[in-house]
Amino acid sequence: MAKIAYFQCPTGISGDMCLGALVHAGVPLDYLKEKLELLGIGAEYELKSEPVRRQGQLATKVSVNLTQHNSDDHEHHHHSSTTRHLSQIEAIILQAKLPQQVEIRSLAIFRKLAEAEADVHGMTVEEVHFHEVGATDAIVDIVGTCLGLDWLNIEQFYCSTLPTGGGTVWAAHGQLPVPAPAVLKLFEIGKVPVYSNGIERELVTPTGAAIAVTLAQSFGEPPALSIQTIGLGAGSQDLPIPNILRLWVGEQHPSLDSDIFSTVNTEIQTITETISVLQTQIDDLSPQVIAYTFELLFQAGAIDVFSQPITMKKSRLGVLLTVICHPEHRQVCEAILFRETTTLGIRHTLQNRSILKRDIQTVETQYGAVRVKVGFSGKKITNVQPEYEDCAKLAKQHKVSWLEVHRLALQSWYGLP
Incomplete structure (x- = not known):
């Protein structure tokens, strides 16, 4: 049975939150440190893990503390002033001789990130300077996340819908609107379903967006699985709701392979x-x-x-x-x-x-006009209901039953005599 990981991101996703969730789920911090040393940049940072509470919930906070450079202190840290080209980052990863799946995933994430940055700045992938995402802590975040997923033997990766956040954030190019341009481009590239949770902060970082867009097979509701472990990765600051990324680790349950589930349509567009x-x-x-x-x-x-x-x-x-x-x-x-x-x-x-998309249409009956609420999943109509108040008003006016007005409204909408 396939080993599945699902990232539930009510307050967004960043590289350090991914690391925290993985460590909380059982990935040894010493294992991450040992493998990350192979990158040859160990003198540039210190990796720490500590238990923290967010709105009373216990979670794990993993921090990448730079030893040679200063980093900005944002909610989901924007990275140090160190800049690298994609080719330099790829060379660092390739020379480390990491496990094959870790190498493939790490390179793919940085390539996706470079494509987004290149599009935003109007340049080629090779010309991109990773001001915020090519610094030491981003390399540790991305490679560390791939190491953790590999340690857990994750074969399939899924992610929830992502919150857009709001406000502004300071970056190498000055003050930017949230979502940051690179994040917005990654949302477009990955066709990520997004929503606003009302929190005016940066909730999804470029690193976090790149991890999700590159690895996730799909975004939305969790797949059917038997949960074995939950990992809770904490963000840096307290928010109105617990600032925690929740990692569900499990396997597809044998009973979920039966024919009964193959008849269920999961393609409902909401x-x-x-x-x-x-x-x-x-x-x-x-x-x-x-x-x-x-x-x-x-x-x-x-x-x-x-x-x-x-x-x-x-x-x-x-x-x-x-x-x-x-x-x-x-x-x-x-x-x-x-x-x-x-x-x-x-x-x-x-x-x-x-929710389903709704549309209000008006039909004519022998007693008068009735508004009809129509529900859609994509272009498919899933529900048709005449408005209660309109039916009640006409029923009273003409001294007929509410059911009769309701029936006539449906007949009119469907074009029946």
Whole structure:
């Protein structure tokens, strides 16, 4: 059975986060140090590993501390001022006589990175100076990552969708927008599905993007596998959500080879977006107030609001009130909950959700116009539903059942008599 690695990147990906995840998953740091010495640049850096906590979660932070040059102190470090051409980097890797798979993967990653940089700067691959990604720490990050994957005997590599980040970052060419130009080009080259998680920081570095684009067979949901080990690689700073790259290591389960799974269509084309989820538990509020609060939340832009009956401490009956909204509406929805309910605290998290593309179309029935919501996966229609409010309005006006209006709207959309 194939050994599989899946990189889950809620806060992005960088070379040092990859190393941290691999060490946390069991790759010995001493093994990495021993093999990296073969590169002949050991005097230029020191490799360290330490346990750290991100939002209370224990993870491993691997640092490449330069001994001869200064490096910029960014979230996912931009590399030292040392510059090298691709040919020099390839020579360093080739002379090291690394394991064959490590050599092939490392050279491919740097070649992909050079192609992106060349396109951004309008030059040939041979002319590219690796200001930020050709320095010592980048070589250690990339070759070290390939060494770790080889030590784990990884045959298939997959990666989640990647967050774009935001804001600006300082680099060798000055202040750049995030994603950095080379990262954006790598997203294009690899046809990487991306989304915004609302965090205005550099989340994907050129090194991290090159590793993912070069090695990943596909981006998106994890493949079917039996998980054997989880590796958690920490980023440099605390973010609103745990700044951790999660490496899943496992094998394809034998039962997943059966014919039943071959009939499942996994080619559904979805859109990934970031949402805020607010939750609070209440045991002393009138149902009438809850209904009124629902109305205000929807008016404020909530995507969905719902309540669930729960039993709270001291066996009190209460409700769990959940609000789903876009991150830009979180503060106003939170303010409504504090103002209109008796809650003393609200939990809020950022989550990813996959949605189908939707389109609103209008059809004519004998009772009037009805809007119809149509769901798409690519160009394929997956769902057709007349809008509830339109059906209800016409049913009341003409004193007919809601079901009849709903049926006529579907008939009209499908072109049936």
